[in-house]
Amino acid sequence: MSFTALRLFQENGQRVSRYVDQSLDDLDAGDVVIESHYAAVNYKDARAVSGVGNVIKRFPCVPGIEVSGTVLSSTSDRFTKGQAVTVQGGQLFGIRHDGAFSQCVRVPAEWVAPIPEGFDARDVVALGIGAYTSAVAVEELERRGVKPQDGPIAVTGATGGCSSFAIDMLAGLGYTVVASTGKTTAHDYLRRIGASEVVGRDGLCSGDKPLEEQRWAGAIDAVGGAPLDQVLRSMKKRGVVCSFGNAAGEKVETSIYPFILRSVTLAGINANHPVATRGTAWTRMAKGGDLRPRHLDSICFDIAFRDLKTYCDQVISSGIQGRAVVNF
Ligand SMILES: NC(=O)c1ccc[n+]([C@@H]2O[C@H](COP(=O)([O-])OP(=O)(O)OC[C@H]3O[C@@H](n4cnc5c(N)ncnc54)[C@H](OP(=O)(O)O)[C@@H]3O)[C@@H](O)[C@H]2O)c1
Known part of the structure; x- marks a missing residue:
């Protein structure tokens, strides 16, 4: 053969x-x-x-x-x-x-x-680790008590596979999503999949101070590096940032102030789990589930x-x- x-x-x-x-x-x-x-x-x-x-x-x-x-x-x-x-x-x-x-x-x-039941040969990989990673991050926001009425959720690397799913899922659950992208041609796409607002890669934060205007109740970060620092400096009190990617860099330079003055949480997401052990973040994406991307x-x-x-x-x-x- x-x-x-x-x-x-x-x-x-x-x-x-x-x-x-x-x-x-x-x-x-x-x-x-x-x-x-x-x-x-x-x-x-x-x-x-x-x-x-x-x-x-x-x-x-x-x-x-x-x-x-x-x-x-x-x-x-x-x-x-x-x-x-x-x-x-x-x-x-x-x-x-x-x-x-x-x-x-x-x-x-x-x-x-x-x-698994509720998936077919194509959607099981079309969703796959990309959507599952976002679903784990969304569940982390939920578990840590971030609710739609608390304020907008920032999503970085917005046009990427994982982040596109995150936008879709969050919007489906009733959150207001602000998408950050480097692609000026992708704004229509991002609004179509659920973003209420689209900003550039440096549009997440209003200035250079260690603490800036409080904007985000939560964030899903696919890129690390400087955008993650911007997100941290713009979080609302008790906001939660879920971080899973490094497309903008594996190092983050930031200050301690978001953590000790605003009680911000930086939650790491590792979603490299075998299909059989994936739990609700996976089963909620099956056909008919509330995290099924629309x-x-x-x-x-x-x-x-x-x-x-x-x-x-x-x-x-x-x-x-x-x-x-x-x-x-
Ligand atoms: N922790 C885990 O378990 C886990 C699981 C899956 C994936 N990941 C990680 O998550 C990240 C996203 O994965 P993916 O498959 O969704 O990748 P992807 O489709 O390539 O998306 C990455 C996005 O990041 C943005 N980006 C790229 N270069 C950038 C730069 N220099 N500065 C700022 N933004 C930049 C781009 O979005 P815009 O052009 O819209 O800004 C790009 O579409 C990767 O780092 C991947 O390794 C982690």
Whole structure:
């Protein structure tokens, strides 16, 4: 059996990805062989394919951390030929073990989950880790008592996959959402998916003082760096900031004053959980659930497998709006 994979190589100190013809013997070992139908393209996947940063920890390796498809064969009695399944996240898949960007995937059985009720083969990865991360952040705001009537919620990196879902979910729950974006052409898109107001990347804060005008009851931050500092300095008393990303930088320089004078909480979000352990943040996104994004079709779009490499380079060089799904 032969199939195509997009594999990342390390050659002469450079990282380069190439489409290669493969047989099963070329893939890492595992109990379950899956014919890929859909794979998501997260920011870290785009970095991996484009050879940026240190996402991939072993070379050569197939990137991609989320796939859905049907079982071609299984040596585990948990799965049968033809079953609809998904593999998402963990510390190895698409990082140290050949991942999703391949027409055929082979993994240990414990990484595989049946497609849960309320999801189908496409939406399970279209939503995937991106929407799940936002849902975990939204639940964190709820758990810490931030209510729609407390004031607006700022969302940074607004046109990104995760943040687009956050905007949609928050608006659906009745929150007023202010979206921060670097893309002047994306304002209509952001209003369509639920933003009440759109500001630029430096529009989150009114000045340079350690504490500025109190604007946000809550925030969902996908970018870190300077925008996260701006958000912290503009939080209302007892406001909650959920932070999960680093697109603007992995370091944050800020002061202690938002924390000790306004009782602001900075809550870290790590949503790298296997599908089977995801709990309510995941099940609330199933068809009919209250966190089901209402604008899934505006946020997610399909790309062909052959266009994936070019698409990833574009994400890194100029950014993209929404979340791409590879349709094999
Ligand atoms: N902690 C977790 O469990 C977890 C899970 C999933 C993702 N993440 C992280 O969350 C972040 C977002 O992921 P994603 O898949 O949604 O990525 P994405 O689709 O590429 O979105 C990132 C967005 O950040 C903004 N951005 C990019 N470069 C920037 C810069 N230099 N300064 C300020 N803003 C910038 C852009 O939005 P605008 O152009 O609209 O400003 C971009 O669309 C990534 O850092 C990812 O690694 C973390």
